[in-house]
Amino acid sequence: MSVFLQPEGRIDIRGLSISLGEGSAAFEAVQGLDCLIEPGQFVCILGPSGCGKSTLLGALAGHLQPRDGSLKVDGAPVSGPSPQRGMVFQQHTLFPWRTVRDNIAFGLKMRGIGKAERDKAADEILALVGLEGFAERWPDQLSGGMQQRVEIARVLVNRPRLLLMDEPFGALDALTRLNMQELLLDIWTRIRTTVVFVTHDIDEALFLADRLLVMSTRPGRIIEDLRLDFPRPRTTELVTSHEFSRLKRHCLELLRHEDGRQLPRLNPLGLPPENKLPRFAL
């Protein structure tokens, strides 16, 4: 690393609109978004279900194309998925046919790095997420929290400019969730990358973020942009502090105001999959 390098991971969103669905069923998931995110910032996006926050994340990852406006990372327009922009889904997407180590090393393998070197790098990252000794396991043999740690490790091994997280701890139990939040902050202090973290949990957002963007219900627009100056390292005591409660009330007000109708959940790949009927009997 050189001090002369510009810090990487600046996100520049201008007039961004994304539409989902086809034909008459098409709709605007997000509309006219403007936002500038500094390199190394930890940004949480908070919003009601179906508001398009995951859609925005999908566009940042390169899985969804903007209908209008521009989306740039370090000055270059996002034109498709890239290891520079790592994505963590709510449910893990580890390859069941690869061991934990081979899952983590996958990105390095795709870059043509030799086996010995990528195994070494994988083991280092595995230690960083606190899973030494699990390298040989199959993903199915791990608990939900461990699977998410491997998922994060698999993305971080590529040294991404952006870490995009779509409710990554949403499916975990409360205690594991707290542990994972602290772990994530710990990792983030060591591997400084821009984090965009989508959640609908106010506590989680306030606990993690430098900056909190609150989105309106569909079509998603940014209705609040908060700086959170709680000192780091943060511990769970923070959530009982007066200032934390005040901000939480504020966010609750905003969300309650927006919570007019229930919308189906969107995901970073677009719309939830329809149940397709099999085309032939086997």
Add this chain to the structure above:
Amino acid sequence: MYGSFNRWLPRAASLLLCLLFWQLAASHHWNLGLVTFANVPTPLAVIEAALGLGDSGKLARHLGSSLSRVFAGYLAALVIGVALGLAIGRSKWAEDLLLPPLEVLRPIPAVAWIPLAILMFPSSELSMVFITFTGALFPILLNTVHGVEGVDPRLIASAKSLGAGRRAMLLEVILPGAAPSIITGLSIGMGTSWFCLVTAEMISGQYGIGYYTWESYTIQNYPDIVVGMLLIGVLGMGSSLLIKRLGGVFTPWHRPRGKA
């Protein structure tokens, strides 16, 4: 824990009971109204016939001919079925182009292929291989398509995000993702391939278990028919088991939990 020995006991007992029923029904010429055992050979007669076949020295040639036909047809079905299945599962274009004719060919039974097979292939050996091929192709093809389409789109998206190109996507994500389904298809295809053997070997002039069975029928040698039937059953079961075991070796992650 339910010991494996405890499970083999009822399995063996079940086979023995079937044999006992067969012996009783055949030796007493039971007539059950809809079905009669009056002319069915007894297990003992079948064992004698089997020993006779062993003594005649032709068993090895019969087995050799049949095995080589089944495996040649099966191997061709494996290569073509998996390749077509991957193409159809991955591309709408390939699906529209390839699936309609295949769906028309699929319901055609092996017997119906005999005349055309004889006309189309220069040697009878090749036509027999072709018929075992038609038997194995469709289970393999359809299970491959099914497996490929079943791969989680989120896994594909993740692989793209991690830098996988087209080739890596196919080899590292699609193929292993579809592997359990492909192996099911391969195992079913093995069975149907044997299933078509008697049909295929109707064309044969001399050797093959199917030929032996068909020949015994035309000369009304009933115990020999049963020997042929049982041989096909045992060989079919054995090779299906073999495929399952091999499949298990290639998909270690797909094993039931708790077993290392």
